[in-house]
Amino acid sequence: MDEINTAISIRDVKKRFGDFIAISGMSFNIRDNEFFTLLGPSGCGKTTLLRMIAGFENTSAGEIHLYGQPLENLTPNERPVNTVFQSYALFPHMNVAKNIGFGLHMLGWSKAEIQERVEQMIKTVELHEFAHRKPAQLSGGQQQRVALARAMAPKPKVLLLDEPLSALDLKLRQQMRAELKALQKTTGITFIFVTHDQEEALTMSDRIAVMSAGEVQQIGTPTEVYEQPANRFVAEFIGKTNLIEATVTEVQNDSVVCKLVTGQTINAVTAQNHSEDSSGVSPSANIIAGAQGHISLRPEQLSITEVSSSSSGLQGTLGEAMYLGTDTQFDVNLSDNVCLTVRRQNSVENSNLPEFGEVVELSVAQGAARFLAG
Amino acid sequence: MDRYAYSKRFDVKRYPGFLLITMVCLLILYAPLLVVMVYSFNDSLSITKWGGFSLRWYVDVFTGLEAEKYKRAAWNSLSIALMAATVSTAMATAAAIGMVRGGQFKGKSLSFGLISIPIMVPEIVTAVAMLIFFSTIGLTLGYGSILIAHIVFCIPFAYLPIAARLQGIESSYEEAAQDLYANRWKTFRFVLMPILFPGMLSGFLLAFIISLDDFIITNFIKGAGVETLPTAIFGAVKQGIKPNIMALSTLMLLFSVLMVSLSYIIGRTDRSVDSKSNKD
Ligand SMILES: Nc1ncnc2c1ncn2[C@@H]1O[C@H](COP(=O)(O)OP(=O)(O)OP(=O)(O)O)[C@@H](O)[C@H]1O
Ligand SMILES: [Mg+2]
Numbered sequence: 001m002d003e004i005n006t007a008i009s010i011r012d013v014k015k016r017f018g019d020f021i022a023i024s025g026m027s028f029n030i031r032d033n034e035f036f037t038l039l040g041p042s043g044c045g046k047t048t049l050l051r052m053i054a055g056f057e058n059t060s061a062g063e064i065h066l067y068g069q070p071l072e073n074l075t076p077n078e079r080p081v082n083t084v085f086q087s088y089a090l091f092p093h094m095n096v097a098k099n100i101g102f103g104l105h106m107l108g109w110s111k112a113e114i115q116e117r118v119e120q121m122i123k124t125v126e127l128h129e130f131a132h133r134k135p136a137q138l139s140g141g142q143q144q145r146v147a148l149a150r151a152m153a154p155k156p157k158v159l160l161l162d163e164p165l166s167a168l169d170l171k172l173r174q175q176m177r178a179e180l181k182a183l184q185k186t187t188g189i190t191f192i193f194v195t196h197d198q199e200e201a202l203t204m205s206d207r208i209a210v211m212s213a214g215e216v217q218q219i220g221t222p223t224e225v226y227e228q229p230a231n232r233f234v235a236e237f238i239g240k241t242n243l244i245e246a247t248v249t250e251v252q253n254d255s256v257v258c259k260l261v262t263g264q265t266i267n268a269v270t271a272q273n274h275s276e277d278s279s280g281v282s283p284s285a286n287i288i289a290g291a292q293g294h295i296s297l298r299p300e301q302l303s304i305t306e307v308s309s310s311s312s313g314l315q316g317t318l319g320e321a322m323y324l325g326t327d328t329q330f331d332v333n334l335s336d337n338v339c340l341t342v343r344r345q346n347s348v349e350n351s352n353l354p355e356f357g358e359v360v361e362l363s364v365a366q367g368a369a370r371f372l373a374g
Numbered sequence: 375m376d377r378y379a380y381s382k383r384f385d386v387k388r389y390p391g392f393l394l395i396t397m398v399c400l401l402i403l404y405a406p407l408l409v410v411m412v413y414s415f416n417d418s419l420s421i422t423k424w425g426g427f428s429l430r431w432y433v434d435v436f437t438g439l440e441a442e443k444y445k446r447a448a449w450n451s452l453s454i455a456l457m458a459a460t461v462s463t464a465m466a467t468a469a470a471i472g473m474v475r476g477g478q479f480k481g482k483s484l485s486f487g488l489i490s491i492p493i494m495v496p497e498i499v500t501a502v503a504m505l506i507f508f509s510t511i512g513l514t515l516g517y518g519s520i521l522i523a524h525i526v527f528c529i530p531f532a533y534l535p536i537a538a539r540l541q542g543i544e545s546s547y548e549e550a551a552q553d554l555y556a557n558r559w560k561t562f563r564f565v566l567m568p569i570l571f572p573g574m575l576s577g578f579l580l581a582f583i584i585s586l587d588d589f590i591i592t593n594f595i596k597g598a599g600v601e602t603l604p605t606a607i608f609g610a611v612k613q614g615i616k617p618n619i620m621a622l623s624t625l626m627l628l629f630s631v632l633m634v635s636l637s638y639i640i641g642r643t644d645r646s647v648d649s650k651s652n653k654d
Contacts, residue, residue, distance in 0.1 A: 056549055076552040083553045089546035093568040102564075103554035154555065 006067070007032045007158055007190040008053060013062035015048055015214075022048045024214040025062070030158075030192060031207075032067075035184050037193045039201040040211030041237070046194045047086075049211075050160050053192065055079050067157065077106070081158040082151035086166065088143050090135035096146050097122065097131045103154040121149040124183070141172045148183075158190045165200065177204055198238045202226065210234050232372045235296040242297040242340045246371065248289050256287060256371050258295055262335040264314050268295055268369040293373040299343040301368035304330060304354065307361045314362040316340070318354055332362060407627065414620035421615050431621035438618060440610065447606035450517065451586055454602065458524035459532070459582035465525075466532035466577055467570070471562075474540045475548075493530045500527065501594040508595060515597025523595055524585045531584050532577035539573025572640055579637040583630055 008030040015023035022045045030036045038046045051057040053064055055076035064071045071079060082103065090099050100121050104114045122131055125145040135143055144164060151159055164180075165173045181204050184191045195201055201208050202222040210217045210225055210233075218230040229235035232243065246258040246266070255269050270287055287293075307315060319331030319339065323346075330342045342362065354360050386392065414432070418425025435444060469489055473482070492500065504526075508519050543566070551565040552558075567574070589604040596605060603626060610619055 054549075054553060056552075075557075076549070077555045077557055081553075083550070085546050085550060087544065087546055089544070089550040091547060091550070091565055091569075102551070102556075106551075106555040106560060150554070 005032050006030070006065075007034065008192070009063075009065040009068075010049075011063045011065065013049070013052065013064060014060045015045070015052060015057065016060045022214055023052075026216045027062075028209060028216060028219055030190065033188050033190055035181065035191045035193065035204060035206045037195060037201045037205040037208045038211060039195055039198060039208050039238075042196055044211045045214045046196075046211060047162055050083070050162055050192065050194055053158070054081055054083050054160055080156055081160055082154060082156040084147050084151045084159065084161040084164045086162040086164070088135075088147040088167075090143055090146055090150070092135055095132050095134055096127060096138070099135065099146055100149045100153050102150065107154060117153055121153045124152075125149045140167050141176070144168060144176065148180075152183075152187065152189065156189060158192060161191060161193045163194055163196070165195070166197075173200075180204065202238070210237060212237070229296065229370065229372065232294055232296075232374060235370070235372060240299055240341065242299065242302075243294040243372075244297070244334075244338060244340075246293060246295045248287055248291040248293070248371065251287060251289055258293075258371055260295060260334070260338075262338050264334070266295060266314070266364070266369050268371040269367055270371050287371070287373060291373060293371055296370045296372055297340065297364060298368060299329065299341045300327075301365040302332075302340065302342045302362050303344065303365075304332070304342055305361050305363050306354065307359055314340075314364070315359060316362065318356055318358050318360050321353075321356070332360065410620045411624050411627070413617065414624040416617055416620075419617065421617055421620070431617045432625075434618040435621050435625070440618070443601070444603070444606060444622060447601040447603045450520075450600065451603040454517070454521050454524055455582045455585040457521060458528050458585040459578045461525045462528035462532045462581045463536070463574055463578040466529050466536050466581075467574055469529070469533055470537040470540050471566075474537055475545065489533055490530050492527060497590045501591040504591060505594045515595055516600050519595045519597065520592055520600065520602065523591055524588065527588070527591060528581035528585055532581040535576035535580060536570065536573045539570055539576075543569055575640055576637050579633050583633055586626075587630070 006029045010029070011027050012025060013023060013027070014021070014025050026049075038049060040046055048057060052059050053071070055071065055074060055078075059072075066079070066081065091102065094102065097118050101114045101118045104117055109117070122128060125148060127142060127145055127149070130138060130142060130146075135146065138146065144167070147164070161180075165176050168176060177200060180191075180193075193201075193204065205222055207219060207221055208225050209219045212233050218225055218234045220228070220230075225234060226238055229238065229241075235241045236243065245261040246268075248256045249259050249265065250257040255267055257265055258268050259265050304318070314334060316332040316334040319333050321331075322329040326346060327343045328346055330344065332340045332342055334340060340362065413421060413424075415427050415429065416423075416425055417428035417430065435441065473486060473489070476482070504523050508515060513519055513522075547565055547569060548561050551561040556564060587604065588602075589608065592602050593605050593608070596602070601609065603622070607619060607622060610616070
């Protein structure tokens with residue numbers, strides 16, 4: 001483990017609230033200068049983990065290290081990390097400039113230094129006209145910028161952001177995504193970003209930790225977690241996917257042959273986690289014939305073709321079509337109770353479509369079918 | 375509009391006898407005060423016959439035979455009220471932070487009971503208990519004993535508005551302060567106290583009025599020779615009501631009304647700021 005490149009190291013961290021286990025044990029490293037996202041459904045322990053890093057909660061077990069230094073005995077005000085709170089928590093009695101300068105004031109910077117840094121931050125987040133306004137006189141988006149500027153002004157080693165965009169409307173949220181990402185790149189501060197919005201996670205992150213019920217399910221780049229989900233939870237939580245019950249009939253080098261509940265057989269790759277510090281993920285390499293699981297097929301990696309006599313692919317009857325602008329979404333019934341969703345881009349070339357109720361064949365893109373144990 | 379019309383049918387103002395009962399209650403409540411205020415401007419020595427408008431009894435309060443006595447009593451009352459309100463507000467603030475922000479701790483409900491029960495204990499019982507306690511420990515009765523007693527019984531009154539306001543303040547402000555390198559004291563000084571201030575001021579004003587107004591406990595433990603305004607007025611009345619008492623009472627009433635209005639105005643301006651920030 002390279003200590004220099006590791007900003008935050010989570011080591012066997014557990015958190016209990018009374019009898020309730022909020023974090024049931026996780027270990028992973030967050031790299032220096034990384035945009036790292038904690039993604040998971042509500043209540044999975046994202047905020048709890050963030051609060052343990054900031055120092056507002058202590059760990060029930062395990063250690064958290066910041067650039068090799070254990071944080072255990074440091075109070076929140078002694079930790080060189082800053083937080084952008086979900087509710088922003090801007091001090092209502094101070095104007096924008098005072099809010100942004102608060103951390104510097106506490107650190108004992110001189111008046112001149114504070115003023116210079118505050119002006120710089122106000123410029124960065126483009127709040128020139130609002131420097132003397134109180135938080136109550138700002139819009140949600142402006143408050144969000146102040147919270148960001150306030151947390152970044154003391155140049156923290158790590159910035160913690162707890163769903164900072166969730167209070168904004170869609171337009172502003174999308175704009176802020178790009179701004180946040182750019183800010184992270186230019187400042188070089190390590191960001192730990194919490195969200196339950198998978199689109200947000202995919203578009204902004206260098207790496208994503210997908211969490212569920214107090215555990216890390218998978219850590220990887222956006223492409224990895226989307227294209228190579230480690231398990232059923234990740235496959236279903238990120239993006240849309242078709243899951244079909246299947247049994248392994250034959251194990252090959254790095255793929256398996258599976259029999260679907262509908263009777264067809266399909267070639268599938270197995271879930272392998274490529275990130276080096278993965279944790280909490282069941283190793284899937286040792287799958288044996290007879291193993292039960294699911295085949296995951298992304299809707300956009302299926303395409304509808306006419307039935308050809310030579311192929312042994314998936315066949316089904318074409319169901320409802322739904323026009324979605326750029327795409328059209330089709331239902332294809334493999335059997336009475338297994339229905340797959342297929343997405344097809346709307347372009348001139350593939351405008352001749354089979355009719356409703358026709359038998360069609362589905363071709364699966366190379367390596368797109370994934371076998372997920374469990 | 376419809377909803378308004380509907381609710382109007384059940385308007386309490388339309389109950390039979392509403393106006394009459396209200397008037398009777400207001401009369402019983404305010405007529406005596408009104409009489410005292412009006413007769414404080416009476417030119418005659420009689421306290422029942424009107425003899426024309428005059429300010430002579432106000433002049434008498436400040437320059438008459440008993441002026442020296444009243445001045446000393448007023449000074450005692452004000453200085454004790456000021457100190458008692460200040461100290462009890464500080465202690466109540468500490469108590470409120472401990473109770474509201476302290477999380478769950480053993481004996482929390484007991485502590486809350488101990489803080490708030492004194493409000494419900496009959497004052498005469500507290501008075502007797504304090505008298506017995508002070509004489510048991512050998513404390514000389516006088517200015518000091520009054521001050522200690524006032525600090526103590528003012529704490530629950532100061533506590534209530536402070537705790538109420540603190541409950542409405544999200545703890546994320548304090549967390550943000552700590553996150554931005556403020557230690558506990560600086561978090562209180564620069565973040566929590568300014569936000570809590572209206573509550574502390576209400577607590578202070580309430581404690582001040584309660585202390586200024588107290589008669590029963592003070593009368594028991596004041597010792598000989600030390601008087602506050604209420605005990606001085608009581609002493610004077612025992613020898614027959616002179617109109618200057620009415621003037622003095624009116625002055626006290628005005629002062630109290632002033633303090634209460636002040637506390638109300640502060641509370642109101644503050645709430646308007648709150649509702650604005652809660653919108654987002
Ligand atoms: N102080 C606490 N006492 C008891 N349980 C708590 C406490 N704080 C959090 N929890 C529980 O721990 C679990 C994780 O909470 P947490 O706030 O970390 O979720 P989250 O992933 O941030 O969810 P969300 O997306 O809704 O913010 C929840 O089930 C919550 O009820
Ligand atoms: Mg949360």
